[in-house]
Amino acid sequence: MREVHEEAFAILNFIMNHNMRLSIFTKFTPLRLLCVADTRFASIIVMLKRLKLIKKGLQAMCSYRLDDTEKANAVKEYILNDDWWDKVTYILSFTGAIYEMIRACDTDKPCLHLVYEMWDSKIEKVKIEIYKKEKRPKSQISCFYNVVHRILIARWAKNNTPLHCLAHSLHPIYYSDAWLMEDSTRCAPHRDEDGIREMWGQ
Template sequence: MFYTGGLSFNFARNPYYRNSYAYAATHSIPGYVPPGYNALRTTLLQKERTHVEGLLKPIKDFWLKNGVSIVSDGWSDPQRRPLINIMVVLDGDPVFIKAIDGSGEFKDKHYIAGVLKDAIKEIGHEKIVQVITDNASVMKAAGSLIEVADTRFASVIVMLKRFKLIKRYLQAMAISDQWASYREDDVGKAQKVKDLILSDLWWDNIDYILEFTAPIYDMLRIADTDKSCLHLMYEMWDSMIEKVKAVIYQHEGLEDDQHSSFWNVVYDILIDRWTKNCTPLHCLAHSLNPKYYSIEWLLENPKRITPHRDYEISMEMSKYLDRHFEDGNELSVVKFEFTAFSGGRFPSPAALTDRRNEEYIHTATQMWDIGGDSWNESDIHGGAGILESATLTLDELELEAIVIGNASTSATTSESEVRSGFVTCQK
């Protein structure tokens, strides 16, 4: 089974596989006949396909509602046959549709376009949002599609990493006798390539490029997984930008507050990209991650602050909540819960209203400006007598009488005494 049937060696670790042999060795199974060749390739195969289609039905039911992407990629099987995979992807749930054997076919743009059109018809054009292929020139040439766009994933960085890995072999190639055979096609280009491969300065530049792009590459690698990372993106971008700056400034021998023309160019590119990708949802997810309120995380960098103290994050998060919770009461409850979670409040135009609803009425500082030290909770329910003084102004006769009364013990009322009487009245 393993050597001729193509089973993976990992299958031998399956406990059910091992138990089946143990059972067969100790029990007789009278009347059992294993499925034959014809049954395996006809009726049993059809039943298995029906079973798989039943498992896929809950996923396919959402295709029309949410729209899907057709993903196509070329590869070769163990027999070296050129295959074209067709898959459908929706919200991280890929479904394999079919593999097309391209043996004997001239795979030009017309052939590729035909393959993809057939896939669109099979799935249903009304369900298709986009078609994604690799960067092969024949794929780009199949312009009967919606749009042709590059889908590189840090391909330049990957290539430079590969150069570093095979540096010694590249240099050996450039100084070999066989290198002269390449000079017949383009002597100038061959000499330039040789000069670069043997140049220490060129390799130093590659080292520098890989060093300051490493934080960017690492972040892209983390984001390009099926694992949930939305709650990490905002901080990853901030940390990545700081790391890139540190590498560039160290390379140029600059202090943190000095000017770097190259860093300014890189910074503008990174910020422009982040501005296009950052959404209020990123800020909300960042704000709800307990990690970013921990002492350990804050102490890693003196510039770090908790999310609720970051004006930009709080404003963007407020935008999301304002759009998501149309009911004002629900919105107030959500903001109250976030305040309890973060220990802070929203620095938004509605912050004063939120603070009144959350603190002025419900917390230990409730009604702080009513009645002063002599106020107690029963005054709210038992009468408004204590509130009368709270509404007085300097223009009212009652207040004037109180001030004069406080000063009547002296023939001459000093300014400090008048102020003292006024403060007493206000209290």
């Protein structure tokens, strides 16, 4: 992921830092490249999502002869490489649930009671996408998923508070038959041993 991020950033800089290249780029797409503030996670995803949206415009731009041949050739190699775009698509697929959770929580709407459930479903969605890409049955071990899972658990342990679990346990929807029957692995908060331990800080 770091490698793709660096290559995507190289594309962004190559176009944005030169008026002529930027002018050529704007001929092929109404969307603009985004200069996103560098944060731990979301900035990478925002940039990749935008690059995918303007993929055709970027590829059309490659038909022009651009200055700084060495950098131009490197950038063209990424833009015209289907394997590179497959990597972008894969990254966006397994990070999609994480990104949506960040967006859902980054609002003025009350969402404290939703965080615990979003976290559980997020991990499952990440696992589904990784296992689908690897064409691996869930009964097998995925080394890549294990790495991702450890990172997510470490992040949750750092930012989670008992208040998230308490808000979850007090919300009536999580005791309803409709919610419980949506997924056979779900259980009511008072039967969720992990949630109870986290709520009491154990």
